[in-house]
Amino acid sequence: MEATSARVMTAEGYLAPPPTPHHYEGNPGAHKHAVRFGMWLFLATEILLFAGLFCGYFVFRADFPEAFDQAARHLSLALGTTNTFLLLTSSLTVALAHHNAEHGHNRNAFWLLVVSIAMGGGFLCIKAVEYTEKFREGALPGRFFSFSEITAPGGPMFYVVYFFATGLHALHVIVGMSLLTWVAVRCWHKEFSPTHYAPVENAGLYWHLVDLVWIFLYPLLYLV
Amino acid sequence: MTTPPASGSVPAPAHEHPPVSPLRYFVVWGGLLALTLTTFGVSKRPMSGQAHLGAAIFIACVKVFLVACFFMHLWGSEGTNKLVFGVSFFFVATMLFFVLADVATRFTLSNSYIRPLPQVDQSILQQQRPLAPEAPAK
Numbered sequence: 001m002e003a004t005s006a007r008v009m010t011a012e013g014y015l016a017p018p019p020t021p022h023h024y025e026g027n028p029g030a031h032k033h034a035v036r037f038g039m040w041l042f043l044a045t046e047i048l049l050f051a052g053l054f055c056g057y058f059v060f061r062a063d064f065p066e067a068f069d070q071a072a073r074h075l076s077l078a079l080g081t082t083n084t085f086l087l088l089t090s091s092l093t094v095a096l097a098h099h100n101a102e103h104g105h106n107r108n109a110f111w112l113l114v115v116s117i118a119m120g121g122g123f124l125c126i127k128a129v130e131y132t133e134k135f136r137e138g139a140l141p142g143r144f145f146s147f148s149e150i151t152a153p154g155g156p157m158f159y160v161v162y163f164f165a166t167g168l169h170a171l172h173v174i175v176g177m178s179l180l181t182w183v184a185v186r187c188w189h190k191e192f193s194p195t196h197y198a199p200v201e202n203a204g205l206y207w208h209l210v211d212l213v214w215i216f217l218y219p220l221l222y223l224v
Numbered sequence: 225m226t227t228p229p230a231s232g233s234v235p236a237p238a239h240e241h242p243p244v245s246p247l248r249y250f251v252v253w254g255g256l257l258a259l260t261l262t263t264f265g266v267s268k269r270p271m272s273g274q275a276h277l278g279a280a281i282f283i284a285c286v287k288v289f290l291v292a293c294f295f296m297h298l299w300g301s302e303g304t305n306k307l308v309f310g311v312s313f314f315f316v317a318t319m320l321f322f323v324l325a326d327v328a329t330r331f332t333l334s335n336s337y338i339r340p341l342p343q344v345d346q347s348i349l350q351q352q353r354p355l356a357p358e359a360p361a362k
Contacts, residue, residue: 092253
C-alpha cells in the first residue's frame with residue numbers, strides 16, 4: 001500500500017502508474033507482453049491440472065457407465081444450470097471491469113468487480129446446498145458411500161470424480177474471488193489507467209479460467 | 225516523493241489491441257447463454273450416450289472458444305499467448321486420446337484368440353541341476 005500512497009493523482013483522475021522495472025526501461029510494451037505471457041503460462045499449468053481429473057472422469061465413466069448415468073440423474077439440474085448462469089454472467093462483468101479499468105473508469109470497474117465477487121459467492125452457496133444434500137444422502141466418495149438409490153456398481157467412483165473435480169473448482173472460485181477483491185480495492189483507490197491495468201487483466205484471466213473449467217464440468221456431470 | 229515516477233515520461237502504447245466496444249461482451253455473453261440452453265436441450269433429446277457426450281463436448285469447446293477469444297482477449301492478442309493456450313489444449317487432447325484409446329480397446333484375455341500356454345512338462349522340473357560348488361576357501 002505504501003506504493004499507492006506515495007504516488008500522485010494525475011489530471012485524468014487516477015494514480016500515476018508505478019515505475020516500469022528497470023530492465024524494461026524505455027519499452028513498457030515489452031513489460032506488458034511479459035506480464036500477460038507469464039499469466040498465460042500459469043493458466044496452461046492450471047488447464048493441465050484439471051485435465052487429469054477430466055481424464056479420470058472419462059476412464060471411470062467408461063468402466064461404470066450405468067452408475068454414472070444413475071448418479072448424474074441424482075444431481076440437481078436446476079442448481080447446476082443456475083451456477084452456469086452465475087459464472088457466465090460473472091465472466092461478463094469481469095470482462096467489463098477490465099474494459100473500464102483499462103479506460104481509467106476505476107469506480108465503474110470497482111462496482112463491476114463487486115457484482116462479480118457476489119456472483120462467485122452465490123455460486124459457492126449453491127454448491128454448499130448441493131454438497132449438504134450429498135452428505136445427507138450418503139452420496140459420497142469411496143468407502144463413505146451409502147446411497148441406496150444407485151444400484152449399479154461404481155457409484156462411489158462417480159462421487160470421487162464429482163467431489164474432487166467440483167471441490168478443486170470451488171477452491172479456484174475462492175482464490176479467484178480473493179484476487180478480484182484485491183484488485184477491487186485497488187480500483188477503489190483509483191490505481192488503474194490506460195497505461196497500468198495488468199492486475200485487473202490477470203485477475204480477470206484467472207476468473208475466466210474458472211469459468212472455462214465449469215463450462216466443461218457442467219455438461220459432463222449434470223447433463224450426459 | 226511527490227514527483228511523478230520516471231516511467232511517466234516514457235510514452236507507452238495506451239492499448240495494444242484496437243478499441244473494443246463493451247457491446248461485444250454482451251453479444252458474447254448472449255451467445256454463451258444460448259449455447260448453454262442448446263447443450264441443455266440436446267441432452268434431453270433421444271440419442272445414444274456417445275452422441276450425447278460428443279455433442280456436449282463440441283458445444284463446450286465452442287463456448288471455451290468464445291470465452292478465450294473475446295473475454296480473455298486471445299483474439300488479437302500476441303501470438304505467444306495463442307501458442308501457449310493452443311499447445312495446452314493440444315496436450316490435453318493428446319492425453320485424453322491415448323488414455324481413452326487404451327480404455328476403448330481393452331479386451332478380456334481369456335476370451336481372446338491367443339492360444340493358451342503349453343503345459344509345462346513336470347519331469348523337467350524334477351531334473352534340477354546341482355548347485356555349482358562353492359569356490360574353495362584359500
